[in-house]
Amino acid sequence: MAAAAAAADEARGRLAMKDKATLQLMKLDVGDKFSHIPLPKASVLIPLTIKDGKLCVLFTLRSMKLRRSPGEVCFPGGRSEPADKDEVATALREAEEEIGLRPEQAEVICRLAPLIDKTNSLVTPVVAFIEDTFQAYPNPEEVSDVFFVPLEYFISPSKYKAMTFQNGNFTYVIHTFEYDDPEHKTTFTIWGLTAQFAIYVALAIFGEKPTYKVNYDLDTLKSSAENNFMEYWNMTRSKL
Numbered sequence: 001m002a003a004a005a006a007a008a009d010e011a012r013g014r015l016a017m018k019d020k021a022t023l024q025l026m027k028l029d030v031g032d033k034f035s036h037i038p039l040p041k042a043s044v045l046i047p048l049t050i051k052d053g054k055l056c057v058l059f060t061l062r063s064m065k066l067r068r069s070p071g072e073v074c075f076p077g078g079r080s081e082p083a084d085k086d087e088v089a090t091a092l093r094e095a096e097e098e099i100g101l102r103p104e105q106a107e108v109i110c111r112l113a114p115l116i117d118k119t120n121s122l123v124t125p126v127v128a129f130i131e132d133t134f135q136a137y138p139n140p141e142e143v144s145d146v147f148f149v150p151l152e153y154f155i156s157p158s159k160y161k162a163m164t165f166q167n168g169n170f171t172y173v174i175h176t177f178e179y180d181d182p183e184h185k186t187t188f189t190i191w192g193l194t195a196q197f198a199i200y201v202a203l204a205i206f207g208e209k210p211t212y213k214v215n216y217d218l219d220t221l222k223s224s225a226e227n228n229f230m231e232y233w234n235m236t237r238s239k240l
Contacts, residue, residue, distance in 0.1 A: 014050045018129060021048065021055060021205045022109055025127055028204050028222045029110035032086065037114075037233065039122040043090035044077030044194075046127045046201055047106065049134070054150045055205065057198060058130070059190065060098060060138070061145040071144075073190045075197065076101070079121070087111055091126035099146055100137030106130055112200060113225040115193050116236055125197045147188060149179050154195075154202035155210045162212065170235050173215060175199060200225060 035041075047058040064070045076095035084090040088108055095101040106128040114124040136146040159178035164171060176191040177198075190198065199214060203221060217224040 013053070017050055017055060022129070024205050024207070025109045025112075025201070028112055028225070030113055030222075030226070031111060033226075034114050034122065034124070034229070035087070037122050039116065039120060041080035041087065041090070042078060042117070042121045042123045043080065043087040043094065044075035044123060044125050044197065045091040045095040045101075045106065046075055046125050046197060047095070047101065047130045047134075048127065048151070048201075049130050049132045049148070051132050051148060054152065056148040057151050057201070058099075058136075058146060058148055059188070059194070060143045061147070061188070063140060063142050063144045065141055072192075072194075073188050074194050075125070076143075077123070087124040088126050091124075091128075098139050098143050100139075101130065101134065105134060112197070112204075113222070113229050115196060115229065116232060117193055120236065123193060125200075127201060145184070147181050147184055149181075149188075149190070149198075151198070151202050151205065153177065153179060154198045155206055155208050157211070160212055170232055171215075172232070173213070175212070 049056055049058065059073050060076055062069055062072050062074055076098045077091055078094040080090045084093060088111065092103045092106060095106065096103065108126060108128045110127050112125045112127065114122050117123050138144065138146055154177065157177050161176050163174045165174065174192060175195040176189065177195055179188045179190060181188055203216060203218060207218065209218060215228060
């Protein structure tokens with residue numbers, strides 16, 4: 001009886017944590033607001049789950065066989081294909097191709113404000129919940145490993161550094177996190193757009209000021225993210 005009661009309490013706690021995170025994320029949903037931007041399209045899936053009582057996020061390690069960014073940490077994702085209905089379809093297709101996550105195993109919550117990557121592609125993050133029992137089957141041609149990081153690490157990291165760059169009137173920060181993974185017994189480096197998306201999701205859910213400086217107004221998180229994007233897009237557009 002005691003074990004059953006404890007399991008029920010744990011299940012209720014997990015559901016409450018998931019519901020709270022979902023409500024916070026839905027406030028930031030941009031839908032197709034930026035789909036008209038005339039840039040090549042790409043999407044990433046940000047898979048969230050609850051492990052050992054903590055909200056965690058899944059990352060992949062890119063295969064060394066890849067021509068672009070081999071060995072780097074990223075989210076499942078890639079370029080849009082003609083058959084993809086929208087950014088969500090792209091993210092789900094890529095996640096299935098890379099780690100074997102079937103679309104029905106992902107509970108999609110929202111699309112967040114996009115960013116522009118170094119290839120001048122418009123990258124849209126799609127956030128979804130997955131079960132903690134999900135077993136990844138990495139495609140060795142694209143992914144060499146899969147690991148989880150507690151989302152709170154992107155609020156209060158133990159290993160962090162940043163570089164600030166000026167591009168015209170736009171100042172942007174490249175965040176870099178070093179995460180010591182106890183399961184893999186190795187250190188993963190999470191940086192660039194991947195880190196930026198993880199930070200944004202953590203800020204959205206926890207609503208706490210991080211231990212480092214970010215270019216967001218926590219009181220108006222959605223509008224500040226959208227304004228940052230539009231400022232960067234307008235600067236980029238003038239150079240294309």
